[in-house]
Amino acid sequence: MKESAAKNRILDVASRLFYEQGYNSTGINQIIEEAEIARASLYNHFPSKRDLLTSYIQRAEDIWFEELEAFVGHIKNPKKKLLALFDHRISRQLKFNFGGCRFIKVGAELPNDDLAAFELIDHQKSRLKEYIHQLLLEINPKNELLQNLEMLNETIFLLIEGATVTAGITKNPEALQSAKKIAETLLGQ
Amino acid sequence: MKESAAKNRILDVASRLFYEQGYNSTGINQIIEEAEIARASLYNHFPSKRDLLTSYIQRAEDIWFEELEAFVGHIKNPKKKLLALFDHRISRQLKFNFGGCRFIKVGAELPNDDLAAFELIDHQKSRLKEYIHQLLLEINPKNELLQNLEMLNETIFLLIEGATVTAGITKNPEALQSAKKIAETLLGQ
DNA sequence: GTCTATACGTGGATAGAC
DNA sequence: GTCTATCCACGTATAGAC
Numbered sequence: 001m002k003e004s005a006a007k008n009r010i011l012d013v014a015s016r017l018f019y020e021q022g023y024n025s026t027g028i029n030q031i032i033e034e035a036e037i038a039r040a041s042l043y044n045h046f047p048s049k050r051d052l053l054t055s056y057i058q059r060a061e062d063i064w065f066e067e068l069e070a071f072v073g074h075i076k077n078p079k080k081k082l083l084a085l086f087d088h089r090i091s092r093q094l095k096f097n098f099g100g101c102r103f104i105k106v107g108a109e110l111p112n113d114d115l116a117a118f119e120l121i122d123h124q125k126s127r128l129k130e131y132i133h134q135l136l137l138e139i140n141p142k143n144e145l146l147q148n149l150e151m152l153n154e155t156i157f158l159l160i161e162g163a164t165v166t167a168g169i170t171k172n173p174e175a176l177q178s179a180k181k182i183a184e185t186l187l188g189q
Numbered sequence: 190m191k192e193s194a195a196k197n198r199i200l201d202v203a204s205r206l207f208y209e210q211g212y213n214s215t216g217i218n219q220i221i222e223e224a225e226i227a228r229a230s231l232y233n234h235f236p237s238k239r240d241l242l243t244s245y246i247q248r249a250e251d252i253w254f255e256e257l258e259a260f261v262g263h264i265k266n267p268k269k270k271l272l273a274l275f276d277h278r279i280s281r282q283l284k285f286n287f288g289g290c291r292f293i294k295v296g297a298e299l300p301n302d303d304l305a306a307f308e309l310i311d312h313q314k315s316r317l318k319e320y321i322h323q324l325l326l327e328i329n330p331k332n333e334l335l336q337n338l339e340m341l342n343e344t345i346f347l348l349i350e351g352a353t354v355t356a357g358i359t360k361n362p363e364a365l366q367s368a369k370k371i372a373e374t375l376l377g378q
Numbered sequence: 379g380t381c382t383a384t385a386c387g388t389g390g391a392t393a394g395a396c
Numbered sequence: 397g398t399c400t401a402t403c404c405a406c407g408t409a410t411a412g413a414c
Binding site for chain 3: 027028029039040043048049
Binding site: 024025098103104107110112115118155159163166168169179182185 | 286288298371
């Protein structure tokens with residue numbers, strides 16, 4: 001059962017606008033106009049704007065990891081692959097004018113008690129952390145300072161998150177470049 | 190020349206609402222109602238909502254560092270003081286229901302080309318990083334892994350940022366607690 | 379300086395024809 | 397299923413009396 005072309009067009013447009021302008025600043029009117037569909041068609045596929053948000057976040061996670069795989073999938077050396085995660089972020093931030101992380105951004109716009117939404121966002125984050133974890137298992141680094149893999153895992157994850165957020169504020173990739181260097185140092189040779 | 194009581198009441202209310210509900214989701218109407226002032230009084234002090242935002246961010250930075258000082262000012266040992274930065278964040282996130290960082294949050298709501306606003310946000314971040322820097326100079330840690338102070342400075346800063354953002358998503362303090370532990374390890378004994 | 383009344387746009391969402 | 401027309405609440409901001 002294939003999704004209708006209209007539904008996909010709505011999601012494409014909404015994904016772009018939610019990220020570029022923000023969720024709250026993007027109106028239904030603009031979405032239907034740019035997607036070239038009727039107002040009622042949108043409400044046919046998505047009962048409310050909030051439902052569109054849910055679909056947006058879930059689909060964005062899938063696309064995000066597909067694009068990550070396209071970027072790092074060809075790299076065999078696990079350490080190089082891990083460091084390429086930083087390059088992936090740098091590449092994205094350059095491409096998207098340093099808009100920061102899509103998931104963090106939408107989370108910042110939502111009411112704090114919308115736990116369902118924060119769970120969806122957390123899902124992407126946990127998956128990324130697990131992705132790093134798997135790479136660390138392959139690398140099996142001998143780091144005497146950060147005693148165990150879990151601590152190193154957390155460190156690299158937090159470095160990526162912190163650097164992406166920072167890049168979105170400073171509007172330059174320096175924090176991400178520094179974070180990569182730090183990760184490289186922590187992993188040893 | 191003292192600021193009018195009305196102006197301060199507006200800023201108090203706006204600060205609370207901008208953080209709790211978001212900047213875009215907070216209307217002028219709610220602000221004037223909760224501040225108990227007339228609509229035109231607000232526009233007398235702030236020509237537009239955007240001007241109120243500017244004042245909000247600047248004042249929030251001042252208050253933020255005042256409150257930080259109140260939290261860690263009594264600590265003499267520089268390493269303990271540095272680690273208390275993490276406790277400060279944990280304490281704040283508990284108090285504010287894991288709303289995340291006030292400055293990052295508002296940045297996520299703004300149009301990406303509002304460079305004036307992002308500069309104000311960056312000001313708070315740079316000041317925090319410099320605060321960490323000064324403490325590191327006092328600690329003068331002998332870390333053989335992270336070769337120089339600047340790299341350690343960046344690491345700790347990014348850990349704090351990443352962990353605060355993460356806490357705002359997971360709605361629990363674990364990331365901040367981990368980040369503190371990591372920092373402690375990196376600083377050595 | 380502070381008030382009330384109001385202008386005018388846009389928000390999300392629904393009705394009912396086709 | 398897709399369309400147009402429309403509802404009503406709320407958004408920011410201004411006018412003009414006091």
